[in-house]
Amino acid sequence: MEKGLTVRDRFGGASLLTGLNLAMMVAALYLALLWAPTEAEQGNVQRIFYFHVPLAWVSFLAFFVVFVGSLIYLWRRSRWWDALAHASAEIGVVFTTLVLVTGSIWARPIWGVWWTWDPRLTTTTIMWLIYLAYLLVRSYATESSQGARFAAVLGIVGFIDVPLVALAIVWWRTLHPGPIIPQGGVDPSMLFVLFFSLATFTLFYVLLMMGRVRLRLAQDRLEELKYQRMQGD
Amino acid sequence: MRGFWGKALAIAWKDILAEARTKDMVLSMLVFSILVIIVFNFAFESSAEQTAQVAPGVLWVTFTFAGVLGMNRSFVQEKDRGCLEGLMLCPLDRGVIYTGKMLGNFIFMLLVEVIVLPVFSILFNLPLFAPRLVLITVLATLAFSTAGTLFAAIAVNTRARDFMLPILFIPVVVPVIIAAVQASGLALAPGPGEGYWSWLQLIVVFVVIFLAVSFLVFEYVLEE
Numbered sequence: 001m002e003k004g005l006t007v008r009d010r011f012g013g014a015s016l017l018t019g020l021n022l023a024m025m026v027a028a029l030y031l032a033l034l035w036a037p038t039e040a041e042q043g044n045v046q047r048i049f050y051f052h053v054p055l056a057w058v059s060f061l062a063f064f065v066v067f068v069g070s071l072i073y074l075w076r077r078s079r080w081w082d083a084l085a086h087a088s089a090e091i092g093v094v095f096t097t098l099v100l101v102t103g104s105i106w107a108r109p110i111w112g113v114w115w116t117w118d119p120r121l122t123t124t125t126i127m128w129l130i131y132l133a134y135l136l137v138r139s140y141a142t143e144s145s146q147g148a149r150f151a152a153v154l155g156i157v158g159f160i161d162v163p164l165v166a167l168a169i170v171w172w173r174t175l176h177p178g179p180i181i182p183q184g185g186v187d188p189s190m191l192f193v194l195f196f197s198l199a200t201f202t203l204f205y206v207l208l209m210m211g212r213v214r215l216r217l218a219q220d221r222l223e224e225l226k227y228q229r230m231q232g233d
Numbered sequence: 234m235r236g237f238w239g240k241a242l243a244i245a246w247k248d249i250l251a252e253a254r255t256k257d258m259v260l261s262m263l264v265f266s267i268l269v270i271i272v273f274n275f276a277f278e279s280s281a282e283q284t285a286q287v288a289p290g291v292l293w294v295t296f297t298f299a300g301v302l303g304m305n306r307s308f309v310q311e312k313d314r315g316c317l318e319g320l321m322l323c324p325l326d327r328g329v330i331y332t333g334k335m336l337g338n339f340i341f342m343l344l345v346e347v348i349v350l351p352v353f354s355i356l357f358n359l360p361l362f363a364p365r366l367v368l369i370t371v372l373a374t375l376a377f378s379t380a381g382t383l384f385a386a387i388a389v390n391t392r393a394r395d396f397m398l399p400i401l402f403i404p405v406v407v408p409v410i411i412a413a414v415q416a417s418g419l420a421l422a423p424g425p426g427e428g429y430w431s432w433l434q435l436i437v438v439f440v441v442i443f444l445a446v447s448f449l450v451f452e453y454v455l456e457e
Contacts, residue, residue: 137400166410
């Protein structure tokens, strides 16, 4: 803990996983864009789903981790859990943004609009706003421990609130039926690509988390050292 | 010694007394609400049928924003005059403080609504005194107060206290806004209004969850 961060610290444990994940990314691109069969009704546009679905999955996973991290932080007050929740919220917000963007790109040719108030879309947007607020409340706090507490409260409340948001929106939209996603059997090779992509993005999330948590803890340590230095003078 | 409710009511009573002397919160919410309704009137210059369609939406947008304004005041006042520290020094459970402030906010919002609803009814030429509309208004206001009090206590302690509350509050109360608009629409429409009770239940669930969670986490909001 006392020694400084070296290049080896930063890349040591993660290097193997990083290399593996990079290879998986390339493979996922190949599988999704070239290898997977073209969908009969939607054509090539459907291929975006191999990225869209994993991104959405990682977002939910990330926000679940925020919830768990927030709970344990309030209970134990360990900085590590706060760093975990914070990192996960950041990654979750970025991934949710990408979910909304890739969804829009798909919706334009298929539904004919960039945006529609479809239940899932609307719920995702509200969820995105809740976690943006999570990041904002942290950055506008007067000190970092206060920000951590406030954010943890929102991390818990927000996660509990999302199912209610989803329920309300589903009930609301059933009054005005929206566009329907074409249904049908899914080719096994498509499922394989989807699961491969899911694994790739989940590992990517884990790697990002490792890096971000480490960075956060290093930032905290730096603040501490600066403070000690000031006290010393 | 007073029990839990005695203490919570004492805090609410303190707020009511302070408000009775300054009339800051209720008056500003009231004027603001009427302004919003008037602005909406320009935005949707519409026929009678269209008015009936947009009325529930206008009503709840008004109450949402007025609520944000008022609930922010309720903690800004405490903070500015150092009262919050005093309140925290009292030998009280944080849950009691939460409940007291929440009751105060609830009462002030209801007070504003009691005045705004008739004005709204006259300006939009709508019969708003349906018992079912009153019921949904009371419940949704309670839901706003449960979440709003928690977030107002957070917002007031941040550097950006004036715009932090809407950012925290509005996404979280989306279920209440949807349910209140839909149920009000059903209450105002002629006929049995199927689905009204489901919306009501959704709001009740929200209230129960937020009361329980806020009660538990409030000690982490008011700390040090």
